């Protein structure tokens with residue numbers, strides 16, 4: 001038990017000492033914030049679990065009961081530094097991950113370390129809803145008013161008139177007032193600390209984080225911090241100590257700030273606990289517990305026999321057989337439409353499919369392609385490591401994408417346009433352009449080439465029935481020009497027969 005007079009300097013290290021210490025620039029305030037979080041966690045959890053953090057067993061108990069979640073950015077590297085349960089997630093989504101984690105493991109102390117860009121730009125919606133929802137977790141934001149890691153771009157808290165790599169002539173949008181935003185969104189605990197040259201501000205930061213951890217519900221601690229190598233370098237504050245001094249002149253204790261006339265308050269950043277109200281956190285609220293109880297009762301009343309769960313079906317890493325096709329050609333050849341129709345045909349054939357498209361800025365010409373993945377099973381991830389089939393309508397896309405096809409894949413090339421195939425054994429050549437001109441006779445060059453190629457490749461590979469392919473085509477482009485598309489389908493199926501016979 002620590003009724004502790006132990007000084008911060010004597011406290012154990014909560015870092016993963018076996019790993020690289022950190023990636024932060026020398027003098028960055030993130031080190032101060034990490035130290036304050038570590039100390040607050042050890043003190044508060046030591047007290048909560050009645051264990052001594054100076055003893056290995058006590059420290060283990062503390063570490064095992066922390067779940068730190070972070071997103072992307074300099075601050076978010078903290079989850080990698082701390083030796084606890086840590087999750088380094090995606091940009092702006094740490095609050096969403098943390099919410100799920102807290103719902104599943106309400107016993108854990110969930111703490112988030114995030115930057116202002118991460119949480120208030122990309123993650124802005126998650127922030128307001130986390131504050132409203134009031135799960136019991138603590139969000140600590142390092143507010144350096146910029147994106148540090150990616151090179152000093154302006155963030156939602158960048159001061160007007162200052163310069164960043166994305167604001168070479170100065171920021172012209174008003175910054176968020178994070179404190180007001182948090183209170184307005186419903187956060188029950190809002191505090192603000194700062195990284196300056198003063199030890200009293202460091203001590204205060206530890207106290208504020210500790211108070212946030214103690215608060216039952218969503219707590220938000222904003223840390224006014226530095227970024228001397230990024231934002232600072234563009235605003236005459238490239239020296240870490242001077243940046244801290246600069247901040248020091250902008251902060252004032254919240255008690256003094258409250259005494260200021262309202263028109264003067266905006267010029268100062270109040271430090272301390274700014275807002276604290278008690279309201280039941282989500283998982284203890286009567287509304288939530290009542291709903292959960294009613295849901296459980298309803299589930300029991302249904303008395304539906306539970307189906308056996310096949311674990312393999314739930315395994316996101318399990319890969320049912322799937323085929324990934326790419327239709328590629330120049331803009332205007334309809335390769336995106338071919339992919340869309342292939343997806344519809346897959347669905348009509350009772351399969352699962354996903355479709356993605358990609359095209360250049362040109363309306364005509366340039367490169368375009370679409371990918372369709374088809375499977376009889378679930379498709380957990382839309383991309384494939386390699387293509388199984390490439391349909392290349394021109395030389396450029398053949399040259400560009402043939403490396404993406406697996407060793408046992410097939411490449412159907414339009415030999416009317418692809419003259420060089422480099423003796424690639426995976427190539428199946430078909431004079432699609434000439435067949436189109438001869439058998440379909442479109443009024444415009446290449447009109448219907450996508451349908452011909454689609455019918456040809458799907459039928460040749462036996463991926464779907466002709467009925468499903470025809471039905472998907474006629475429901476799509478076939479409505480506009482049924483005769484031409486019927487001819488293109490027939491020509492594609494006939495060419496598939498010819499190729500199969502070889």
Ligand code: SF4
Pocket residue numbers: 023024025028029030074144148149226227228229230231
């Ligand atoms: S880029 Fe800025 S915020 Fe990131 S570590 Fe360096 S000084 Fe700190």
